[in-house]
Amino acid sequence: MLAVLLLHHWREQRAVVSWLAQTYRQDEGEEQDKGAGRGSAHGDLDELKSSLVHESEARGASSGSDSEAERAAQQPRESFQKPRDYVAEVVRRQHDAGFFKSGPYPAYPFLMLPELGSPYLPNGALSPGGARTYLQMKWPLLDVPAGATLKDSRSPSPAHLSNKVPVVQHPHHVHPLTPLLTYSNDRFSPGSPPAHLSPEIDPKTGIPRPPHPSELSPYYPLSPGAVGQIPHPLGWLVPQQGQPVYSIPAGGFRHPYPALAMNASMSSLMSSRFSPHMVPPPAHGLHPSGIPHPTIVSPIVKQEPAQPSVSPGGNAKSPVTVKKEEEKKPHIKKPLNAFMLYMKEMRAKVVAECTLKESAAINQILGRRWHSLSREEQAKYYELARKERQLHSQLYPTWSARDNYGKKKKRKREKLAQQQTQDTESSLVSKSKKPCVQYLPVEKPCDSPASSHGSMLDSPATPSAALASPAAPAATHSEQAQPLSLTTKPEARAQLALHSAAFLSSKASSSSSSGLSSPSPLLSRPIPFPSVPPTALLTSPPSFPAALPSPQAALAVLQAQPLSLVTKPAD
């Protein structure tokens, strides 16, 4: 009985082997003249064939042996020193076998197009300098000198540094066409990409094909229902979560602003990004790109297509009507300032470095790191912010920050009003509105200012040179007028500064031997950039605070100037 079963099984396997061999011969016959390149696959097939025969023949002797498939799976594993090598090889083989018709990142179909200058290396890693290449790519209309953006290789590229983020997925390090590509939350979807998103392989034939310009529009995997969040044009600053700077609800797509005078590059960007609300949507619907400006956030009230657009010079309307119309106006957010841009870029990195997740704490760290940045690094963000404002103003000429003023309901107002009344009654010491929550323990490891991107603290030689640089003039008038930048929350600042002073003190003592100590957060006092008109940034180097002679002197200054008393005396 057993022999009969074995014989039957053997015959079945022979049939399988025969079929495989036939298939193989056919395949071989078809592609015989195609030359090499399939050795691996053929070898695998040979191996399988022989192993099947071998197994069937030997089955009688070793019925309990592992399956050949398992052994075959184990064999290569042993030949790789690292599991990831094995995985990579498996992926490669699968790719060679045609299992993967496209790259793993469906929304980056162009990553495989070398002629487009992708900053990514063939293995998916970001090429050196890629992080900075973004600038010239991301601001085609803003005449960012490429050289200026390519210089700084020190700045981190947070997302790909984060262990949470796949290397090639950083929106920061985007392809020049990223504005046309990444307006989707699905861009990091690990799932199979839509066939039309694969520029390499024809979904029908499986034959590699060149990208076609006509296929550009669908690069945004923006199905109407899938488009909820649109990444900011500075998407590279959105390191890991793929979160947009400005959220855009579905249905928020409008046509670009036609009245805006713009050059070609502006037009191209506009077509993909911007959609001012002041202009009624055209009858034909969306621009081919269908991409609105990220700063537009439709109000909660749904957009009604049939609703007539707001006529600026319309008839007098009742306050209720005006209010309704105002509510229906898409919410155009403020352009991000330099620090906000910096935060967006660095947040993920800080989060990765620390266990902290509270934004308040993260922001404290980022605030310190911001001050520890070198002038050049800050200048980069100021410039970005300036361009962002410029672009914003061009796109929304009628928009004003006033439009968003008072839109946010805040309990804080009541609190503040209440506290102010209390403040008038209480002394300065008891003036503290609330116990300053020190989210950030002073000695926390991640508390130290920027560490990996050339921060002043970590590069002792840099700060002195930077501060003593001729390009660093003495403190400006505005700086002198606002020496400690204590504007709104003196207590918190004071506490933070005092912690910084302690930090500085320890730093100074520890580095006194070298005589060249790093500036601490204490030195991160108001950098007079804000006082420099945006236009001035174009022509004149940024003005930075004058260097303090030494940390000790800085500490002395700090001690001599009780922070909360300097610019914000008690009412």
Add this chain to the structure above:
DNA sequence: AAACCTTTGAAGCTC
């Protein structure tokens, strides 16, 4: 569910 917290900077508002 919405505001708060926390940061810096830009802009609006008030006096």
Add this chain to the structure above:
DNA sequence: GAGCTTCAAAGGTTT
């Protein structure tokens, strides 16, 4: 013009 307030992002926390 000085000084104050609001908002921009973020996400856990608080109300």
